[in-house]
Amino acid sequence: MSGPLAVEVEGGIATLRLQRPPMNALNVELQEALRAAAEEVSERRDVAAVVIYGGEKVFAAGADIKEMEHMSYTDMVARSRRLQSAFTAIARIPKPTVAAITGYALGGGCELAMTCDFRVAARNAKLGQPEILLGVIPGAGGTQRLTRLVGPAKAKDLVFSGRFVPADEALAIGLVDEVVDQEHGEDVYAAARARVERYVGGPAFALRAAKEAIDRGLEVDLDTGLEIESMQFASLFATKDREIGMRSFVENGPGKAVFEGA
Template sequence: MAYETILVEIEDGIAMLTLNRPAVLNALNDQVFSELAEAAAKIANDPSVRVIIITGGEKVFAAGADIGQMASATAVEVTISNRPSHRALQIIENMPQPVIAAIAGYALGGGCELTLVADVRIAADNAQFGLPEIKLGILPGAGGTQRLPRLIGAGRAKELIFSGDFIKAEEALRIGLVNKVVPADLLFSEAKKMAKRFADRGAVALRMAKSSVNEGLRMDLEAGLQYEHKCFSLLFATEDQKEGMKAFLEKRPAKFLGR
């Protein structure tokens, strides 16, 4: 399917989702989120896709929500219009495959919140992050007040949310908001290199590992450990487990088939 606000490319088991509204710095609106949700749902069910990269391109990730669309909205309208963003972000967050966000330029407001649903974040050295909603008399409403504290801790998250100030890539790395900072011209090659490293692993184990981490974080420790053990045990019913261990014993690279 052709989309108007995003680009979708799939090659060698890696899907690239690119926000494509350069004229408005990839501002996020209902159409963007609806198209992201549709594309992500299809990719999630595609067994040939092992890893997803989400990006906004070389110059900007996403400069936030479309304020022009929001400025005159009523509380009832916002309640309804917030649903596409929450649906899209939940679909991306719960995709079984690993998701990498490759971030250049601004990742602000909803753009920053979109990066939070990725499993791994790689930032270009020109990236800037922020949740400036407080300066508009509102708060981050697409998961920022919930996902950010879980990622970097409540104190640091509150400082960013309460101030609305931007931080640069190196500071984002220092506080754990991103996993890695690379030169801007190497952003996509580094993201693809990481994606290929993940894609070369056993697909079933990858999905189980992601599920074990994500579901475990929603449980108390004992329940999480039980869930991990269940995932661990189920992997012994896969062909990939047999191949992985056989390859190890034979001192050769494993050839995983994803089953």
């Protein structure tokens, strides 16, 4: 093991593998490693999609409380924006992303999972935002991304109580997108890869534009969102993949285009 995070690329899919045992606590070093990895996979042309995986036993059980315990208000003022921006860097990877969740995804771990486009969880996984039990609130996007995923009432329930949510409930409320019956970690990882493999070989700039339009559109009013969509739509007429896709459709019907990612 070298460092708290490994970046592995195979078959067009990058895996960001958390490796800070025993619980993958998200200390400052790991936060900065996530930021650097997000930049790397965003720029690599051999990466079409990204999986974030904590290993067979745990995704990430939260922030490193021992590291935070003695921080002052001024310490956290200086650190909190770096914490949020590290997670935002993951959220803004311009490619499909999925979290493969085993064991616990709590606090910062749950917030990290929510930065992804999709979440696949083991049947025995537990998710939650237990910061209230420490006398604080989520600080890496939990109050915002959780609300957008499950709605304000459910988000308040989870944040106010700090309770752990089992995988089946997480699926029912929209916190995860798939539950894997097998509890072996590699099965969860395989299911997460399968969810994004379909995008490998796809029109990279169109996928990027779709993600940008959806994510940015959530932050603004409908008219502004429609303008974002219109601009992204028009911009794709400068890509080679748009030419390939439309020509293939006319000549061969839908779903047969071989894109170049250009």
